[in-house]
Amino acid sequence: MTSEIAVMNQRAVALAADSAVTLVDGGLIAVRNDQRKLFNLVEGRPIGIMFFGLADMMGHPWDQLILHYQTKVKPASFAHVRDYATSFTGMLDNLTEFFPRDRYAEEYRRLLASVFRYVFHLAQFLRDSAEGDLAQASDTAILERAIEQIWRDYQFKDDGSPRPDLSCFPKDFGRKIAVDYAAQIDELIAYGFAPFGLSKQAVQRLREIGVYCGVKDLFLEDVAGLVFAGFGADDRYPSVVTCFVSAVVGGIVKRAEATVDAIDGEVRSKIRVFADSEVTNAFIRGIDFNLERRIYGGFRMMMHGLVDQVVGAFGNADAAMRDGVRERFNRDFVPRYFAAFHHMIAEYQQHAFINPILRVMEIAGRDELANTARDLVTLNIFKKRIMAQKETVGGAVDVAVISRDGGFHWASKKG
Numbered sequence: 001m002t003s004e005i006a007v008m009n010q011r012a013v014a015l016a017a018d019s020a021v022t023l024v025d026g027g028l029i030a031v032r033n034d035q036r037k038l039f040n041l042v043e044g045r046p047i048g049i050m051f052f053g054l055a056d057m058m059g060h061p062w063d064q065l066i067l068h069y070q071t072k073v074k075p076a077s078f079a080h081v082r083d084y085a086t087s088f089t090g091m092l093d094n095l096t097e098f099f100p101r102d103r104y105a106e107e108y109r110r111l112l113a114s115v116f117r118y119v120f121h122l123a124q125f126l127r128d129s130a131e132g133d134l135a136q137a138s139d140t141a142i143l144e145r146a147i148e149q150i151w152r153d154y155q156f157k158d159d160g161s162p163r164p165d166l167s168c169f170p171k172d173f174g175r176k177i178a179v180d181y182a183a184q185i186d187e188l189i190a191y192g193f194a195p196f197g198l199s200k201q202a203v204q205r206l207r208e209i210g211v212y213c214g215v216k217d218l219f220l221e222d223v224a225g226l227v228f229a230g231f232g233a234d235d236r237y238p239s240v241v242t243c244f245v246s247a248v249v250g251g252i253v254k255r256a257e258a259t260v261d262a263i264d265g266e267v268r269s270k271i272r273v274f275a276d277s278e279v280t281n282a283f284i285r286g287i288d289f290n291l292e293r294r295i296y297g298g299f300r301m302m303m304h305g306l307v308d309q310v311v312g313a314f315g316n317a318d319a320a321m322r323d324g325v326r327e328r329f330n331r332d333f334v335p336r337y338f339a340a341f342h343h344m345i346a347e348y349q350q351h352a353f354i355n356p357i358l359r360v361m362e363i364a365g366r367d368e369l370a371n372t373a374r375d376l377v378t379l380n381i382f383k384k385r386i387m388a389q390k391e392t393v394g395g396a397v398d399v400a401v402i403s404r405d406g407g408f409h410w411a412s413k414k415g
Contacts, residue, residue: 002037002052003380003393004274006229006240007373010263012366012403013229013238015048016373018381019395019414021055033395039066040400040408042075047084047230048402052275054224058107058248060098062224068098080232082260085241089226092245092253093168099248108177108214109184111247111254114221115150115213116192116206122146143193144202150220151205154212165215168255176250177214178207185210214249217256221246225258225274230402237263238402240272269361271376276393279379286353299341303334366401370411374399 004017021035041049051062068091069075075087092099099107123139123146130137134145157163165174178185189206198206213221229240239262245255261272273280282288307329311322364372380393396414403409 002275003277003280003377004037004050004052004227005277005280005373005376006227006261006272006274007270007361007364007369007376008229008238008240008261008263009269009362009364009369010237012369012401012406013048013240014366014369014373014399014401014411015050015227015229016370016377016397016399017050017052018377018393018397020393034414035395036063036398036414038398038400039063041066041084041088041228041230042070044407045077045230046402046404046407047081047228047232048400048408049088050227050229050274052225052227054222054246057092057224057245057253058099058103062226065092065098068095077233079234081228081230081235081239082241082257083232085226085228085243085257088228089168089243089245089253089255092248092255094251096251099251101251104248104250105181105184107248108181108250109188111221111249112181112185112188112210112213115209116188118220119143119146119150119206119209120192122150140196140198143196144198147198147202147205147209151209151212153220154209154216154218163216163218166217166254166256169215169249169252173250173252174211174215178211180250181210181214214247214254219244219246219254219256227274230408231404235404238404239263240270242272242274269358269364271357271361273376277376277380279383280376283376283379284354284357286349296338296342300334300338303338304330307334366403366406366409367411370399370401374412 002018002020004015007014007016015038017037019033019035019037021032035055037052038048038050041047049066055061057065069088073087073091075084078084078087120143123143126134126146127139127142130142134142137145153163155163185207188210189203193203193206212218223244223246226243226245227240228243229238231238239260241260242258243255244258245253247254259272261270263270271284273284278289285292307326311326311329314322361369361372374397377393377397381397384393398413399411400413401409401411
């Protein structure tokens with residue numbers, strides 16, 4: 001894991017990253033505190049890059065891929081930060097010097113195995129949170145429900161619209177995956193799911209998931225986050241572009257732009273938090289993220305429970321009438337009151353915690369931006385140490401400040 005922060009205003013953007021990296025080898029998990037994660041992407045230009053999540057691509061550390069980009073690609077000066085992100089991630093396609101073709105099948109197997117682990121994690125969550133009839137369901141039934149849910153997530157967004165294929169792949173690339181990696185798909189299905197006696201439909205869903213995970217705009221697998229920050233030649237103010245990169249699929253790197261944070265005449269300061277930075281989130285937003293999620297989940301559950309109790313109190317009412325009232329309240333009133341509660345809390349967080357910090361950052365100088373970014377990362381290191389947790393965030397904190405006139409400047413650098 002890692003902790004990384006970007007703090008920016010109209011003058012500059014400060015980047016900070018810890019030095020911890022978690023290495024997994026079978027059942028052995030080791031943490032090292034000597035990994036550099038922050039770089040000047042192109043020497044002499046005001047553009048930086050950080051990475052989090054997966055520390056390598058097919059065994060090659062990101063620092064080696066960044067060095068290759070700097071020395072072999074030697075990119076031109078781009079107009080915008082987004083152009084640098086597109087250039088760097090595009091460089092990874094068909095890069096056989098690092099990603100040989102004879103390892104494509106192995107890389108695809110790693111990708112699909114990661115997604116299938118997610119299937120089992122979801123099934124375990126459904127089992128642990130099951131109520132009513134679902135609590136009595138068999139493990140096979142629970143697993144098939146998890147498979148069905150993920151199959152639908154790959155096909156549809158939250159708003160019900162179709163989920164597109166990623167633009168980095170050629171048209172109908174999914175058909176190529178289905179043919180080229182059919183053996184790997186069937187092998188992993190047999191290895192992981194054979195003991196459960198799944199239905200033919202569930203097995204077919206898994207085969208289709210094997211294709212979708214390679215091309216769809218959804219990242220359920222292990223991913224690397226690449227953070228590009230600074231100024232393009234035409235950028236008046238700094239911006240931060242975050243991309244997800246997960247695997248080399250048939251020579252093409254599966255990737256997507258995740259977020260874009262830009263400063264302009266209206267938005268004058270921003271703080272973007274990456275990876276294992278829950279203490280920073282709590283500091284900025286006034287509440288721990290997991291506690292907030294539990295509060296909202298518990299409040300929603302209690303509201304539905306209250307509806308059931310109130311409707312159940314009318315024992316003499318017709319059963320169909322009670323069901324109709326319950327359905328109406330759960331459909332119309334509970335979401336309305338829940339949204340009002342959520343808005344009330346979010347508005348208080350914005351005024352009491354977030355806005356005061358952003359107002360100070362608007363007028364901060366470069367040194368203050370650097371110190372703020374460093375301190376926000378250090379908060380997460382302190383929590384890991386003081387709570388005797390495995391220090392997956394730690395080591396020296398690298399800090400860089402990027403401005404249009406000053407370029408890429410190290411505020412502190414390991415060693």
